[in-house]
Amino acid sequence: MPQIPNDHPTLWIKSTKSESLKGKTIVLAVTGSIAAVRTVELARDFIRRGADVYAVISEAAGWIINPMAMHYATGNEVITGITGKVEHVEFFGNLGRADLLLVAPATANTIGKIAAGIDDTPVTTFATTAIGAGKPVMIVPAMHEDMYNHPAVMENIEKMKDWGISFIGPRIEEGIAKIAGNDEIVLDVERAIGKRTLCGKKILITSGSTAEPIDPIRILTNRASGKTGNELALEAYRRGAEVTIVHRNRLGVSGVNEIYAETADQMTDAVLDELAKGYDILISSAAIADxxxxxxxxxIKSGEEGLELSFRNTRKLIKEAKQAFPLVKIVGFKAEAGIGADELIRRARQTLLDSELDMIVANEVSKGGIGTENNNVTILYSAIKENRNIKGSKSLIATALMDEITELLTSKGEI
Structure with missing residues (x-):
């Protein structure tokens, strides 16, 4: 007979998205903003990434979202008051078992109380304890814009930032300082308490396709979507790196530096300019026009006689980067179509050697990969190391590739 799980059904989704927060305990502190309705899905987003989540809610939050909803969302009993278990100490005393207190949403009232050291609700009591013990605290404001702009609220926020407390958002829309999106909150939490294996590293990524103008309206481009480059940028950011991405798309993550480059020339110039500022590695994942x-x-006027165009070669970004900055580590990408696996590996290996790369990612795109959500790639190395094949979502591939890059950047020798 199949084994019947004895945990809460909510926990059956644990680590189904990733294991970026595996082994971490997050206390989600909810206050009396209408944005409290967002916390059910937020809690589950953390669980999908491997975290254990506990909720503590204020009385005002209970007017908006029933504690039963948060019990469902977290799979754990909800803390609505401090009892003889001294829950605030259990989680955030010096020997407390929580890794992070996340106050989301945080009202102006709660922000003021935390800044003043007032602990008259379960949420503020947890905050006082966590701050006093030097435990990580992150705050996600949500209120009307006029309240957010009050000088005292601004002073309180700056005061707590000086204490080392991180703030996520808000988004100013429709006259409201809205709670940050769940994706943004989760990403910043991953960066704060996740693997942190790339702290202090500077990573430069090229992504997506370039577009070569024919005239003011028409362009020459390719099917590359930039999804792999985006996922690589996000994964590097999660791990604590300083990340810059050069592309003609829009990632929209406040902590990632984005440089717009449309043509192959513009992308090459942007990369050379950035490398001059000092980077540990260049990940050249863009499908740059040849x-x-x-x-x-x-x-150009359309007509029935057809059109002939005269092409010339573009500059080779990796070649110029290697010549100008011979010590920078470079990861290249090799896409081929209509060839077998052995020939793909042979060509990728030749490019790896000719371009003096540290690593290359090869894939055959005639049956998928380019512009899709999933891919099947093979990683080849400059050192003596067995090739690694990875198949799955581009997020999964980015995680695996960043594991290899982390080893490359942190090992004493070559991988």
Missing amino acids: YTIDASEQK
Whole structure:
């Protein structure tokens, strides 16, 4: 007979998304903002990434979201008051078992009380204890914009930032300082208490396709979506790195530096400019155009006689980067179509050697991979190390590749 789980059904989703927060305990402190309704899904997002989540709610929060909902969301009993168990000490005393206190949403009232050391609700009591013990605290404000702009609220926020407390958001929309999106909250929590294996490292990533203009309207491009590059940037950020991504898309993560580059020339120039500032590694995942043309300044008229274009080679980004910065580590990507696995590996290995790369990621895209959610790639190394095949979502591939990059950047020798 199949084994029947004895834990709460909510916990059956644990680590189904990733294990970025595996082994971590998060206390989600909920206050009396209407944004409290968002915390059910937020708690489950943390659980999907491996965390254990406990909820503590104020009386005002209970007017908006029933404690039963948070019990369902976390799979654990909800703390609505401090009892003989001294819950605030259990989780955030010097020997407390929690890794993070996340106050989300945080009202202006709660922010003021935490800043003043007032602990007259379960949430503020938890905050006082966590801050006093030097435990990580993150606050996600949510209130009307006029309240957020009050000088005292601004002073309280700056005061707590000076204490080392992190703030996430808010988003100013429709006259409201809205709670940050769940994706943003989760990402910043992952960075704060996750693996942290790339702290102090600077990582430069190129991503997506370039676009070579034919005239003011038409362009030459390819099917690359930039999903892999985006996932690599997010994973590097999660692990504590300083991340810059050069592309013609929009990632929209406040902690990741984005540089817009449309053409192959612009991307190459941007990368060389950035590398001059000092980076540990360049991850060249962009599908950069091999050919370009001298664009017409006027729209080329359409007609029945067809059109002939004269192409010329674009600059080779990796070659120029290697010449200008010979010590920087470089990871390249090799996409081929219509060839077998052995030939793919042979060509990738040749590119690895010719370009003096530290690592190369090869994939055959005729049956998928380019512009899709999933991929099947093989990692080859400059050192004597067995090739590694990874198949699955681009998020999974980015995680595995960043494991290899972490080893490359933190090991004393080559991998």
